[in-house]
Amino acid sequence: MRYLTAGESHGPQLTTIIEGVPAGLTLLAEHINEELARRQKGYGRGRRMQIEKDEVKILSGVRHGKTLGSPITLVVENRDWKHWTNIMGIEPLASDTEEVKRKVTRPRPGHADLNGAIKYGHRDMRNVLERSSARETTVRVAAGAVAKRILSELGIRIASHVVEIGGVKAENTAYTSLEELQRVTEQSPVRCFDAEAEKKMMAAIDEAKEKGDSIGGIVEVIVEGVPVGVGSYVHYDRKLDAKIAAAIVSINAFKGVEFGIGFEAARRFGSEVHDEIIWSKETGYTRKTNRLGGFEGGMTTGMPIVVRGVMKPIPTLYKPLMSVDIETKEPFAASIERSDSCAVPAASVVAEAVVAWEVANAIVEQFGQDRIDLIIENVENMRRYAKEF
């Protein structure tokens, strides 16, 4: 499977075309809208999330609630577009028009503004920031929702939660099941399982906001029920952990990724890192622990995939950072119109979506059929085979 996204942050709409989704999969707008709504929530979001109530239109590839195997087009309109029709208009405007003269010439530190302007030769950095904006993650979440439908048909469960914001760590992450984790985090304004940490995280966001600053954090995605051997060791671009890592770091503002105990592995003996293999008639091969987060040799072990991503603090700050105007070359303090002070909770939903996509894509590729029913059959066969091996 593959997908492209298109659309500017204040353009008429965001679009994704998804190709290769197997036929016969139940897919309704509500499956996607549910995920879009999850992305829009979260303590610390700015005003835009209140303006926009994202809703998907499915424009191709689905008939009577089932996928056809043909490309699926998903569109999310920008409700704010009516205020931007001139600024973001497609048709040319006279050069003395206010909207043409009003250029963005002041690059914001931490954004794509300056590098993008130099690279594409734009003297108006609106031409960069409109596309580099994290608004694009809306349709990545939509594509992830389709992937989640595939995973669900295969009995694969996925969840995400926030484990750190602004230095406040979730100490209690002892959930008994993914269902419990989901239930608790969906109710939490910061998508955190630990109620004590939740309060402290919200206080940290308030404090940052008061100071005109922003804070980042760490999100975790867990995938359960993936069969053994998804991905491959035989070639670098078939390693599923590598694909997931790339997907996480491709999310706006994500700067790092780790699996299982992650960077902690550098500080431990090998005997405290690797997971001992055990066997029983009921479960087949499993591991005593899951410190490696579900991967050995670029392939799934059958243990839960546990992946964390680090989000930097949002770069647009009310407390301005210094930059340089590209017209005058004069220094200035970068000021802003509106911004989130913390988007880590929303970003955890985006992380969940991109991981869902990578896992579903690897499965469709590996157990490849054009029909969901045959993919289900193949995955079931693999599960049986692994158990009897």
Ligand SMILES: Cc1cc2nc3c(=O)[nH]c(=O)nc-3n(C[C@H](O)[C@H](O)[C@H](O)COP(=O)(O)O)c2cc1C
């Ligand atoms: C869900 C989400 C919401 C974001 N909201 C904002 C925002 O309101 N203001 C902002 O300056 N950056 C925001 N960002 C981060 C920027 O989009 C990102 O830092 C920027 O595009 C530069 O890319 P880079 O940080 O990956 O280098 C958000 C990121 C995500 C994932």
